[in-house]
Amino acid sequence: MAENKRYKTFNDELRLRFGCRVQRVSLDAGFSCPNRDGNVGTGGCTFCTERGSAAVGVQTGLAINQQLEQSKEYLRGKFRAERFLAYFQAFSNTYAPPALLKTIYELPLQDPDIVGLIVGTRPDCLPEPVLELLAELHKRTYLWLEIGMQTMHDSTLANINRGHNHACLVDAVKRCKDKGIRVCLHLILGLQGETREDMMQSVLELNRLGVDGVKLHHLHVIRGSILEQDYLSDNLRLMERSEYVELVADVLELIEPQIMIHRLMGDGGSQLVAPDWSRRKLEVLNLIDNELAKRNSRQGSRLLID
Ligand code: SF4
Numbered sequence: 001m002a003e004n005k006r007y008k009t010f011n012d013e014l015r016l017r018f019g020c021r022v023q024r025v026s027l028d029a030g031f032s033c034p035n036r037d038g039n040v041g042t043g044g045c046t047f048c049t050e051r052g053s054a055a056v057g058v059q060t061g062l063a064i065n066q067q068l069e070q071s072k073e074y075l076r077g078k079f080r081a082e083r084f085l086a087y088f089q090a091f092s093n094t095y096a097p098p099a100l101l102k103t104i105y106e107l108p109l110q111d112p113d114i115v116g117l118i119v120g121t122r123p124d125c126l127p128e129p130v131l132e133l134l135a136e137l138h139k140r141t142y143l144w145l146e147i148g149m150q151t152m153h154d155s156t157l158a159n160i161n162r163g164h165n166h167a168c169l170v171d172a173v174k175r176c177k178d179k180g181i182r183v184c185l186h187l188i189l190g191l192q193g194e195t196r197e198d199m200m201q202s203v204l205e206l207n208r209l210g211v212d213g214v215k216l217h218h219l220h221v222i223r224g225s226i227l228e229q230d231y232l233s234d235n236l237r238l239m240e241r242s243e244y245v246e247l248v249a250d251v252l253e254l255i256e257p258q259i260m261i262h263r264l265m266g267d268g269g270s271q272l273v274a275p276d277w278s279r280r281k282l283e284v285l286n287l288i289d290n291e292l293a294k295r296n297s298r299q300g301s302r303l304l305i306d
Pocket residue numbers: 033034035036043044045048049052053090091092122148
């Protein structure tokens with residue numbers, strides 16, 4: 001663990017593995033999503049927008065190589081990054097025939113600055129031929145598969161219009177793990193109707209599933225999402241900053257120490273509607289560090305004493 005962090009950070013893993021600053025380059029490869037095109041549903045998840053959860057800076061519409069070049073330039077300037085992971089982030093990046101997926105995944109790997117791939121998707125977009133392709137890539141590059149879990153509770157999954165249940169996620173993770181693929185799950189804290197107990201159950205489920213990494217997100221509202229309508233009509237309660245800080249500290253104390261923490265909160269960027277406090281991410285991350293220090297606790301510490 002890093003000296004100044006009480007949890008196992010993805011940045012440390014990258015620095016240790018590659019010996020330099022490595023940044024993710026978010027890409028939009030032009031995929032769609034079965035929860036938007038009518039195959040599973042229409043309208044998408046309530047927190048998503050027509051950009052398919054792409055990061056704000058993603059140059060939608062540009063060729064992958066152009067997106068890579070532009071983002072690398074920016075990340076070199078901002079973070080002094082030396083190497084990069086190509087992050088297929090927008091929409092469902094395994095939702096295409098395996099031959100097409102292979103062609104697309106191979107593109108960034110031709111670039112010597114790219115040291116690995118991150119592929120984001122839904123649990124119902126992982127048929128065996130796609131997993132075989134990912135397993136083959138895993139053998140020759142540094143690969144992470146990110147899958148949206150969001151919660152383990154089927155009633156919440158239905159409320160947020162995910163279009164799959166938790167059993168689907170459990171099955172997908174098991175099949176990935178059987179093939180040795182590194183899996184990072186996305187979890188949202190503060191979903192409508194969920195109690196603290198519900199959220200903690202989802203956190204403990206991460207441990208039970210034996211995943212390699214997790215991305216935590218606070219529920220936030222992005223312009224153009226279904227949630228925005230709820231928020232504007234006063235039908236949505238969002239967490240206060242202090243509430244989220246304490247909750248994340250509680251959550252980290254329950255996560256197995258070997259699980260890598262890829263993220264502790266989301267980025268709304270310029271499309272963020274609320275909560276306002278999430279615009280100052282560094283402040284929130286520092287408060288989480290302070291909270292853990294105040295408690296003298298760390299990732300997994302409650303698993304040891306409970
Ligand atoms: S599965 Fe992903 S891309 Fe599709 S609607 Fe949900 S969040 Fe958006």
